[in-house]
Amino acid sequence: MKFFLLSDNVDTLAGMRLVGIEGIVIHKRQEVLDELQKVMSDETVSIVLMTTKLVELCPEVISELKLRQTKPLIVEIPDRHGSSDIGESIDRYVSQAIGFKIWGE
Template identity: 70%
Template structure:
């Protein structure tokens, strides 16, 4: 099983490539959705890493995939430009999933 990165900047891609994780750089919503669709049908990919900025392009689609798809696991990673509040996003995601505010 492999990781795959979909990033909005080359620095993140190069850093993860050094760790052996392949990926692509995209900037538009349609590019990201096309790439994600291809990766989701690749049986070797178990975990897809997405930068925060790309998740913000289509949070509704990403949330739907996370809730309904068993594989691949989609993980948000902050990039060097981000002022991400991952903890708050996780709280919101769990609250939506189980219907209870944390």
């Protein structure tokens, strides 16, 4: 199982490289889409880690891939600039997948 990181900052990439995860630093929407297409077609990659900022550049594409693709798994990770609302992202993803909100406010 091979991981690959798409990051918007060097610090996250450096940290992941320390544990053996390769990746790339990108900043623009088109760069995200291009690199994501390359990684999605790489049969050796099982899990794609993406920083929250990059996911926010193309949320509709990421949501569609998460719903339609079985491999590789796309996992959103917060970085040092990220917020702690990852739970809300998971809630939104599940709600989109099943068509209604499970948890009440």
